[in-house]
Amino acid sequence: MLRFHFLWLLVFCSALNSSSARHAPFAMRISCGARQNIHSPPTNTLWFKDFAYTGGIPANATRPSFITPPLKTLRYFPLSEGPENCYIINRVPKGHYNVRIFFGLVTLTSFDHEPLFDISVEGTQIYSLKSGWSDHDDRAFAEALVFLRDGTVSICFHSTGHGDPAILSLEILQVDDKAYYFGQGWGEGLILRTATRLSCGNGKPKFDVDYSGDHWGGDRFWNPILSFGQNADQRRSTESSIKQASKAPNFYPEALYQTALVSTDSQPDLQYTMDVDPNRNYSIWLHFAEIDNTITGVGQRVFDILINGDIAFQGVDVVKMSGDRYTALVLNTTVAVNGRTLTVTLHPKGGSHAIINAIEVFEIIAVESKTLPEEVRALQVLKNSLDLPHRFGWNGDPCVPQQHPWSGADCQFDRTSHKWVIDGLGLDNQGLRGFLPNGISKLRHLQSINLSGNSIRGAIPSSLGTIASLEVLDLSYNFFNGSIPESLGQLTALRRLNLNGNTLSGRVPAALGGRLLHRASFKSMWYTWATCMRAPPFY
Template sequence: MFLASKHCKNQSRTMISFSCSASPKLTSILALLLILVTMIQVNGQSPPGFISIDCGWENSSAYLNGALNIVYSSDVWFVEGGQNHQISPEFIEDAFNGQQKTLRSFPGGSRNCYTLPSTAGKKYLLRAMFTYGNYDRLNKTLDGSLFLFGLHIGVNFWEAVNLTNWDPSVTVFKEVLTVAPSNSVSFCLINFGSGIPFISSLELRPLQDTMYPFVNTSVSVSYFKRCRFGNITDPITRYPVDDYDRFWESCTFTSYPFINLNTNKNVGSLPGNNDFNVPSAILQQTSTLDTNYSRFSINVASAYNKDALSLQLLPIFHFTEINGSNPNRRFDIFSTGEVLFQGFSPSPLQVDSMYKSGQFLQKGDTFFTLDKTPGSSLPPLINAFEVYSLVQMENLTTDFNDVYNIKQIKTHYNLARTSWNGDPCWPREYSWEGLTCDYSKSNQNPRIVTLNLSTSGLGGRFAILLMNMMSLENFNLSNNKIDGPIPYYILQRVQAGLLDLRLEGNPVCSNNKDSYCIGKKKKKRRRNTTPILLIAVIVPVVLISLLVGMCILWKLYWKDKSGDNENYAMYEEETPLHIDIRRFTYTELKLITNNFHSIIGKGGFGIVYHGILENGDEVAVKVLMETSIAESTDFLPEVQTLSKVHHKNLVTLQGYCQNKKCLALVYDFMPRGNLQQLLRGGSALNFYECFCQA
């Protein structure tokens, strides 16, 4: 999600003095105390349970965001590593808010995680915001290279942040609704090797247990779109209008045939309906049509830097009748032509929240149609809607006790390993260095079975917390400076054969001849000629296999090369669509895109290329290639529909290509995103279109 930064005033930082120093053992406790103290110091104005972090804020004092009455603190209490930065001076004045002026980047490590205190089993909204602002003076979002990094919620992949070809002043935000697996929520930034991960602010907001009933320990949902309708002036509505600080984007229509209605009367919830707790102030506004019209559609789609084919969407519609004349209003709700709800009639001054629980649409690009039924005297209306994408929480976190104990051991020995970040065992590719985990029981949390801290420069006494790691089978502390007695319980486990302990090379073993202090001796073996014979046989076989493989790859390579020259003209469809826009041939597409040279992103059904027409006009060519054509059932209906849509705020469809091996749409090129991003400050990842039919 993107916010255009130039349309929001800066929010000043009102300082609240609070500073202290702490040993590593007290860091997590002091983080909680910091939040509590700062809330008290602003007379309880910050909402209970809110955690608000200004990443990169170097002052140890928290401060009050006066416009929101929310206290923000430094991220030093919640993360290890990283570097603090400030965005370039030319972007400071137009920053989306005060928190976007600073950031923390993570040039080191493949995974860097924030740990936020939470209540196990409770639902939360977690929001991360990113403002590049050319902080590194390298202009990385516009230098033509891929700028992409990933996000994990806990131990599961959430979403990617793609800043490729985006204005450096734009603020990106990502939201996820999730259930805390334990007494902390982990948020991680993943380095894909295509740009240094960074973050500007991080916010955790508690939700009511009854809200968003489809969110559970195995299912989280990521924000895709959240809109409020009516005559709205603010591009974003959030706290204090919304008690849970959800972002509601303004979707305002001021031109005919749209009509905006409002009421001052309170809008309540139907009995037993507290699934979403939409604020009354949002429901008091609505958009509808002139009575001469009967239908309108809402198009929800991904911009080119998001892979729509991988998304599964869940729409939620919020309706309330605010017309006090007891109107006859009834309409059907469709998703890309398929009926979702039939004969719906909104309740007067009470919100109806309509959704299909657990029914995620298997497509990222879709449109919703509200269509008046034959017996209705009034056209449809809408107050608000939300759309979320599915986030599968398939990976299990490491056993809670193992996590607690290994972190205490890290503190005890003052380990500063950058890889010891986030969950110790999951995902496997980011598991902690020196650990081996047991994943054999797929339905249970993985356990730590091996811990190798050999030659790590450790000193002091034996960590007593090791007694609590019942799953540990091998523990190597050799060649350190460990002194003092070995806990009796540890010795019992060693003697019972339950723990393989190695302590050789430590002061604790200076006068100890037990097996764990001696180390493992290497046994002398007589020379065996079998390996030599095996090598003599295997090496020639391997070499021959490599030569054969190279020949196959060489043939495939030249086959692909020759395929580039395939005559696509023979696949042109003989029967064109009867519409008043240009039909391009595949050969023409190759010409205007310079043989599909410049990729500017990915769209709902393929790759988007930059192109230049014969008259010099720039276009964006969205191509569905051969491998996906068989799955496309709505391409031609989409072309026919879009060819009829003409509006000053919508990107114009210039033409299409109808080829059996290549389907494509040719749009006007928008070099800085869509009009919603530039004019309203709304989401640039998801563009919004609406059109009417009589």
């Protein structure tokens, strides 16, 4: 009986520990253009076959960098399929994610060697590819920390006229909800785009997985840097264990702190300079561990940290602040940068030398307010009903990023809902076919509709009469038939109506006709309607 209780206790404790252990983070990796799932060496990483794309063409890929995943295909998006193309991935659990996009080169001589385009995540532009990206390992991808709250993620690629966007892979990797918390202002309204991530004193580029890092770290890429400049520093390394490294919420790999750069007598300052986009805010994370065996206690190495010449941290003593040697210390600060460079300087005090193990720099990007979901759905219905040409695209969000709104849809910010809304449709003379759906009334903020000069057929939807804000309605020179809906008489804001060039029949609705007789602004429409109807419009 005693043995039974002992075994039950072991099982109970085991179950308790198992239930309290953290579940594995959500991870979705897509090999763009692939027709089947792939396991890539050397880590046997699973990449799902291509799905969730709005368009594009699969093709064989050339990897621009040896850090690029060993995948053989990509998906590219020719301008003929529209300026905006996306991956829209559903069933993504609510949480905080590291979203990473690797770019590729199409293996065809007829293609631009290095396409340049913009990238947005959830309607917020995070990156613009710059010329020369294919020659630098840390520019072969874009990466950002994003909160996802509605079960989906949209990753869009926006043509800029410099080649067709070509995407090798996508990764959506869950991280801790508090990862990279930096204090006031941090939260769901911000995106942190990775500007650089350096492993100091290390000679090999590595991902977290190469460091045997915790999966909750988001499998970060660490670019190696052996020196900040000729004769400027010396490398240090250790095989000793590092305390306080891989812990929540950032879960840094322990090995990150086992290499470092140390300044010298001839160059006492350690200084790193990088190019940045001007007039932005940056979150800077500096990593330290005292791994130099010549330093044995508190006070033997003290230095100030300056960002662009301004003191960010004064009197840094790694042993004192971390609590011991071989113990991780992370310092974070946020700075506004007006120029095009960001310089981190470690200035030793009292004749000592400075040390640093790693550097991370993120651009802080304010999340764009998105378009009202019901209006996005209504535009998608309209797109399908009118057989909108592929050149329009109409993928992603119609109003954001603001640098790339949809052609033919005008946007206005609604301060009540704090969302973008559609206040105009300008799709005249675009070769549209099909019919005008009743669901157009879901675009309830419309002030102007111009669909003239197309080949739209069928009846004029009576639901148009419910768009109370509508001021201009031009459906001329199409193939509309039937009668004019009585509901148009409810459009009290309407000041211009053009229906000529269709095959309409019947009478003009009394309410609408009465207003035409009493408003000078409608005078010009008397002849248009009378001609269109081929009969006296009023009795």
